[in-house]
Amino acid sequence: xxxxxxxxxxxxxxxxxxxxxxxxxxxxxxxxxxxxxxxxxxxxxxxxxxxxxxxxxxxxxxxxxxxxxxxxxxxxxxxxxxxxxxxxxxxxxxxxxxxxxxxxxxxxxxxxxxxxxxxxxxxxxxxxxxxxxxxxxxxxxxxxxxxxxxxxxxxxxxxxxxxxxxxxxxxxxxxxxxxxxxxxxxxxxxxxxxxxxxxxxxxxxxxxxxxxxxxxxxxxxxxxxxxxxxxxxxxxxxxxxxxxxxxxxxxxxxxxxxxxxxxxxxxxxxxxxxxxxxxxxxxxxxxxxxxxxxxxxxxxxxxxxxxxxxxxxxxxxxxxxxxxxxxxxxxxxxxxxxxxxxxxxxxxxxxxxxxxxxxxxxxxxxxxxxxxxxxxx
Numbered sequence: 605x606x607x608x609x610x611x612x613x614x615x616x617x618x619x620x621x622x623x624x625x626x627x628x629x630x631x632x633x634x635x636x637x638x639x640x641x642x643x644x645x646x647x648x649x650x651x652x653x654x655x656x657x658x659x660x661x662x663x664x665x666x667x668x669x670x671x672x673x674x675x676x677x678x679x680x681x682x683x684x685x686x687x688x689x690x691x692x693x694x695x696x697x698x699x700x701x702x703x704x705x706x707x708x709x710x711x712x713x714x715x716x717x718x719x720x721x722x723x724x725x726x727x728x729x730x731x732x733x734x735x736x737x738x739x740x741x742x743x744x745x746x747x748x749x750x751x752x753x754x755x756x757x758x759x760x761x762x763x764x765x766x767x768x769x770x771x772x773x774x775x776x777x778x779x780x781x782x783x784x785x786x787x788x789x790x791x792x793x794x795x796x797x798x799x800x801x802x803x804x805x806x807x808x809x810x811x812x813x814x815x816x817x818x819x820x821x822x823x824x825x826x827x828x829x830x831x832x833x834x835x836x837x838x839x840x841x842x843x844x845x846x847x848x849x850x851x852x853x854x855x856x857x858x859x860x861x862x863x864x865x866x867x868x869x870x871x872x873x874x875x876x877x878x879x880x881x882x883x884x885x886x887x888x889x890x891x892x893x894x895x896x897x898x899x900x901x902x903x904x905x906x907x908x909x910x911x912x913x914x915x916x917x918x919x920x921x922x923x924x925x926x927x928x929x930x931x932x933x934x935x936x937x938x939x940x941x942x943x944x945x946x947x948x949x950x951x952x953x954x955x956x957x958x959x960x961x962x963x964x965x966x967x968x969x970x971x972x973x974x975x976x977x978x979x980x981x
Contacts, residue, residue, distance in 0.1 A: 607724035610716055611942040619926075624934030625963030629952040630765065630910055632799070632880045635828040640865070643872040652861055660860030663848055664836070668863050671870030672836050675798075675821070677812045682841050685848055686858050690795040690835040691717060693820035696854065697791050697837060698757075700847045702727050706756035711742060713766055713913075713943035715793060718759040727756070736915065739904050740767035744778040751782060757789040763796035763807075763909030766943050766950040770800075770908040773808045780814040789843075790817045795835075796909035798826035798877055801885045807908055811838045818843055825910055826880050827869055834858055834866045884910060887953035887960050894964045900971045903951070913940065914949045918974045922946055933970050935963055 620626060641648050661668075664686035673679050687693040694717055702708070704726025710719040712731040719729045730750035734740045747758070758779065763770045771779070783790050792810045800807050810817035822835030837847060858866075869876060888905055891912075895903060902915045914937075918925065922939035926949065929935050940948025 605724055608716070608720040610720075612716060612938055615938055615942050619930060619936055623930055623936035625959070625966065626936045626955070627952060627960070627963050627967070628911075628936055628938045628950050629954045630796075631825050631830045632828050632883055632910055632954045633956060634830060635876070637865075640829075640868060640872075643875050644868050648865075648868065651864065655860055655864065658860065659857045660863050662857045663851075664858065665863050665867070667867045668870070671867055671873075672838065674870065674873070675806060676809055676838065679811065679838055680841075683811075683844060684836055684838050685844050685851065686863070687820075687822075687835045687837060687851070688855050688858065689824060689830075689833045690793055690820045690822040692855065693822070693835045693837045694718070694791070694793055695721065696847050696851055697818050697820065697839075697843075698722055698725065698759075700850045701789060701843065702756060705754070707752065707754040708757045708759050709747060709750050709755060710759040711761065711764065713764075713940075713945050715761045715765045716943075718761050718791075718793065722757070722759065728754075734764075734767065736904060736913075740764065740769040740906075740913070741771070741775070744775060744782065747779055747782055751786055751788075753786070755786055755788045757791055758783060760790065760792040760810075762792055762794060763906065765796065765909075766911055766913045766938070766940075766948075767904065768796070768906035768909035768912040769904070770797075770807055770906065776808060776810060776813065780810070780817070783814065783816065788816070790814060792817065792819050794819050794821050795825050796911070797821060799880050799884045799910060800908045801881060801888055802907040804881055809838075815840060823866055823869055827873070827876055828880060829865070829869055832862050832865055832869075834862045883956065884953045886957040887955070890957055890960060891951070891953070891964075894968070898968055898971065900974060910954050911950055911952050913945070914951045916947055916949065918947075918971075918977070922948060925949075929967070929970060933966050935967055935970070 669681040669684045706727045708722045732742045732746040811819040818839035824830035922941045926937050926939040937949040
């Protein structure tokens with residue numbers, strides 16, 4: 605099986621451990637077990653130390669599934685299965701449902717897995733190209749122009765990585781109506797769902813509105829526990845049954861310790877998500893303040909998600925831009941080229957605001973070297 609290089613992941617692996625300011629991080633300020641203990645009455649350490657390290661519940665405990673279902677307005681335990689993060693969840697959905705010759709629709713830019721992995725399985729893909737001028741959002745006409753009789757799945761990432769923008773409910777319903785007409789699945793990676801800084805509520809999930817919707821998420825981004833590597837799939841029972849049949853070849857189980865800790869995270873989600881919302885809100889407010897005074901950078905700041913896509917006006921390829929910036933200042937970004945879009949940088953609302961302020965102040969100082977160059981233009 606041939607597959608394209610996963611450019612974002614390659615760049616992160618090569619650059620993220622050698623920086624002073626990581627301004628591209630997608631996971632909100634990761635929590636320790638000591639910090640989780642502050643939200644929990646039971647003694648986590650004693651529970652773990654007395655735990656038998658067998659495989660644990662193979663497809664996830666009932667307690668964990670109930671915690672996951674609390675994030676949605678519909679569904680039962682047999683609509684959920686557990687995975688190793690959302691990336692494994694997406695893979696399991698695709699290898700279980702897609703066949704060579706199937707057609708998928710996806711967005712661009714978006715998380716590369718949502719289109720290049722289906723292509724590696726022998727599918728054809730139509731990409732809807734998003735534009736900054738339209739706030740990085742598609743229209744229903746975009747989907748109508750690309751769907752046809754062989755379309756098996758619409759593959760979405762909402763909130764989007766790298767733009768942070770979410771598909772609004774009215775457009776969700778239009779996409780669902782179109783999917784029903786063509787009897788196709790909707791797969792939506794909703795890993796960034798949970799930190800809407802306008803409503804302070806969970807955004808709508810496709811799985812609560814369409815019987816053939818399959819959604820994935822994990823504890824990595826908005827729940828601040830990427831190290832647990834615990835994700836899930838929620839979808840129709842027949843699809844979950846099929847995935848569980850296939851998952852025996854891939855992961856067996858997530859293990860009892862991760863299952864237990866994930867239960868604690870989800871049972872205390874209100875406190876954890878409030879912390880995440882506060883961090884994102886403060887960072888978005890500061891970014892807007894910084895943008896108002898930084899002539900070289902512009903951005904559509906989204907209501908959802910933990911990331912956005914900065915645009916710079918300097919005549920330099922984004923890979924070169926990021927390499928030069930990191931070498932000279934220690935500031936780390938993922939270049940837009942890793943998403944197929946030049947003159948952009950992925951930015952994260954995920955660190956404590958004091959850290960972000962220091963990094964952006966240094967970034968502005970570095971950008972001053974280009975003032976004369978852009979003024980000449």
